[in-house]
Each structure stands twice: as structure tokens, then as C-alpha cells.
Amino acid sequence: MESYVFEVEDREGLRLDVYLSEQLKQYSRNYIQQMIKDGLVTVNKKSEKRKYIIKIGDEVSVQVPVPKELDVKSQNIPLDIVFEDEDLLIINKPQGMVVHPGAGNYENTVVNAILYHCRGQLSSINGIIRPGIVHRIDKDTSGLLMVAKNNFTHRSLAQQLKEHSITRQYHAIAVGKIKDHKIKIDAPIGRNPNNRLKMAVVESGRNAITHVSVISPLKDHTYIEAQLETGRTHQIRVHMAYIKHPLLGDEVYGKESLKFNLEGQVLHAKTLGFIHPRNNKYIEFNSEIPNYFSKLLNILKT
Template sequence: MQEKEFIVLEEDEGNRLDVFLSNELGEMSRSFIQKLIKEGNVLVNDKKEKPRYLVKEDDKIRISIPEPKVLEVEPENIPIDIVYEDEDVLVVNKPQGMVVHPAPGNYTGTLVNAILYHCRGNLSSINGVIRPGIVHRIDKNTSGLLMIAKNNNSHNFLAEQLKEHSITRKYEMICHGVLKEDNLTVNAPIGRHPVDRLKMAVVPNGKRAVTHFKVIKRFEKYTYVQAQLETGRTHQIRVHISYNRHPLLGDSVYGPKSSKFNLNGQVLHARTLGFIHPTTKEYMEFTSELPDYFQKLLKILD
């Protein structure tokens, strides 16, 4: 059991207890912190309080963090759309709504559970038991192409290309409003949101982030856009296009809370993926079809 103590400063007075701890412990989700509070693992001045308790200056807060459980990720016979496969690499077309790898609240039904079954364990071990073979990720509600490494040599080779920004990653999306520019590059550093620790934001001390946007088609109130990543920060496309005041349609985190189209998340599809093969050293590029809901939405807007 790990224990941490905090003294509330004047500028933090009036924050909810769960928000205060979430800000102090940026690596932990607010829902996990709420769970610890409800289970009695958080004491305020040696007393139990509820997550909504408003902290006061000089409050002494002690949190006991249980040791993480050793997780075993089980293979699951989940159908996956395989675009390409050989002894080194697997390219899959992830559907919207599928989580890439297990995490609190999503230990089953993930892409990792599916590829463990499909590959019979023949995956790289570099990212541990929770993320075997996973070289890069896309959000749960983003669909599209992902490359999976089937051995450690392939993983290192592909990861180096990511580091050098030499992998081709083109997304297609629909955003709110009408973009005036045919081509737009957003070069703005991204880091953890200063208040909402579950979000990312453009912040001065963030990591370098560059996205190239290109208009495919304009509609009356929306724009169909291609986005090409130069860097790959968490939520990069969503943050950059929202920063430009044209948030993604269906993105309730960085845009309007509701959409009249009854969507299940942001309209964002990783359509094109290109990389140099780890063994043949030849450049390979793959393109996937837009999901049905995306195609229907384009017809409605046209």
C-alpha cells in the first residue's frame, strides 16, 4: 500500500475532493480516485469524506493507494478485420467503439484480447502483458487502421519510424463549421489540460504537436477534412481541430455535448497507414473503407 499526503493551499480551496486529488495525481483517473474515496482509502483531517466534499485551506489529505493487481489478459475469439498479415506485422481495421488494450473498466472485449486469440500469442512483448504487439493506439471511438508487431524486432523497427515521424497516418473526419482554408497546418504543443486531467489541451509547456489538415468537401454547416499526423500526441487531431474552433462532429469531450445525428463518438477514421516493412525494408501503404455510419452521414450532409 502506497500512502501520500497533501496540504490544501489557498488557491485550491473550494475544489471538490475528487477534483483536487485528480489534479495532484495526474496519472490516476478521476473515477479511480472516486472509488478510493468511497472505499475509505482517503482521509481528510483523519475523517472519511465524500468525493463531493469541498476542500478547505490547510486540510490535511491522506490517500492510500493499493498495489496494482497483476492482470492476466485472456485471448478472446472476437472477429477482427485483418487488412494484412505476415510473420512480422498485422494490420487491422479497428471498429468504432472497440478499446485498443485493457485498462480499468475495460479488461475484456479489447483489440488486444482479439489479437491474442488470432495470433496465438505470437506478439511482441515490449509493452508488457497489457499491450502486447501494440505499437501505436487510436481512441475507442475512432475507427481505422492500426499496425501490430508480432515480434520484438518488428516492434523496435516500427517504433523507431514513429519516433522519426516517417510513418504515413492520414485520417478522415467531419468537423463543425466551414473551414475557410483549403490547407491548414496546426503547430501547437499538447499536454495535459491544466484543470481537467482527463483531457488534453494546447499548453505552452506541452510536447511538440503538428497536424496537417486538408479540406475534402464543404457542406452548409460542416466540413469533410483529411488530417495527416506529423507527430502523434494523445487526442492530437481532436485537440488541434477544436483549438482551431472547428471541433469534430460527435466529439462530446472537445466539442458540443450533444449531436443531432445520434452519433456514438467523434466522426474520425484512420483511413491510410504507410510504413517501411521491418524485414523487406519496402514501403507498404494500406487504405480502409469508411465505416457505414460515416458514409451515410456524408450522404445526409450532401
């Protein structure tokens, strides 16, 4: 069992689960909430609920249980299927759903769902943890995700990703007013030298390019479209924070994590286009922004 002890020096006023999500970024919010529920978290040597509001001077102790041997199982989880044929599957992932199993997320992931839906007809290139997964989007990012049903399709899609020929457009809400209608962000991304659990713009990082277009100005915010030219971890989130316009709700790279009671960054993978490996024809898919996103737009427009 791994132990952590934190003495609260700042961030007073946060809920206990939110505070621990900031301190233990390697674990999901759901996993942290489960540890609190199981009595593995104490504040000043006393068990508290996840909604406990932390105070300066609090001592927060966490006992992380030894992880269970990973058993990736199929689960009958409803999927929003945008397209399907014998080679691939395009799904519209909801916000809050993890793509593949990992620490604290052994069930209810996209992988668990597609194992059930595809009955074993998935590519094996990425191993048992990520069958069929060609690329991923963050847990709190919603939108389009492609899944390969065989290795032939997986190799083709992976090569297109490598060549940056796949169309990937995202809609998001950024904090602050963005003056320029179009921005090209060309800044290398790598591990944050001060926090290995975060990414950052660093000289030693890998080439990363994001094209940002303003869709409409909002109250103290901006509705944007971001198109990936490359695909680095947290690329849009890191690049928007780099230009001083982090995504609304981003608890890792932004400062307005609790505003509007959001569950994460307001980011949606809206458009996905690529050459179909079987017939070599370009196909493109679009998805509507989720309800919480559209409601937030209406609030910020008035």
C-alpha cells in the same frame, strides 16, 4: 470502493450515462452503463436506468467497485484483417472497440482478440497489457492499426513513429465551415491544467503538428483529411478544437455530442504507410470509411 457525488448544476437534459461519462472520463461509457445496471449509481438516492434524463438539482451518487486483478485473456473475437505476414498484422478497428485492457475494459479489446488470433506470437516490449501494440487509436476512432508480432518488428515501427516517417492520414467531419483549403496546425499539446483527464494546447506541451486539407464543404460542417506529422494523445481532436472546428460527435472537446445520436467523434484512420522492417520496402494500406460515417456524409450533403 471509491465514491463520487455530483450535484447537477448544468447539462440538464442529458441521459444519465452520458452525464456520468462527462464527469468520470477515466471510465468507458460501457463501464458506466454496467455500474448503472448493477445498481451502483443512484439519483436522489434512487436507482435509475441509463436513459434517465437528468435535471438541475439532481444528486447523482456513484459507487465504483474495487478493480479486479487484471487477467488479460485471449478471446475469439472477429478481426477485420487488412494485411498479415510473419512479422506484423494490420487491422481495421471498428468504432467503439478499445485497443488494450484498462479500467472497466478487461475484455473485448483489440489485445484480447490478437492474443487469440496470434497464439502468443506478439512482441513483449509493452508488457502484458499491450502485447504487440505499437501505437493506439481512441476507442471511438475507427480505422487502421498496426500490431507487431515480434520485438524486432516492434522496435523498427516504434523508431519510425519516433522519426515521424509513418504515413497516417485520417478522415473526419469538423463542425463549421473551414474557409482555408489547407491548414498547418503547429501547436504544442500537453495535459489540460484545469482537467488532467483532458489534453490541450499549452506552452509547456510537446511539439505537435497536424496538416488539414478540406475534402468537401457540408451543411454547417466540413469533410476533412488530417495527416499527422507527430502523434500526441488526442492530437487531431485537440488541434481541431483549438482552431474552433471540433470534430462532430466529440464529447470531450466539442459541443455537439448528442447531435445525430453519435457514439463519439467522427474520425477514421484511413491510410497507414511505413517501411516494412523485414524487407525495407515501403507499404501502404487504405480502408473505407465505416457505414455510419458515409451515411452521415450523405445527410450533411443534402
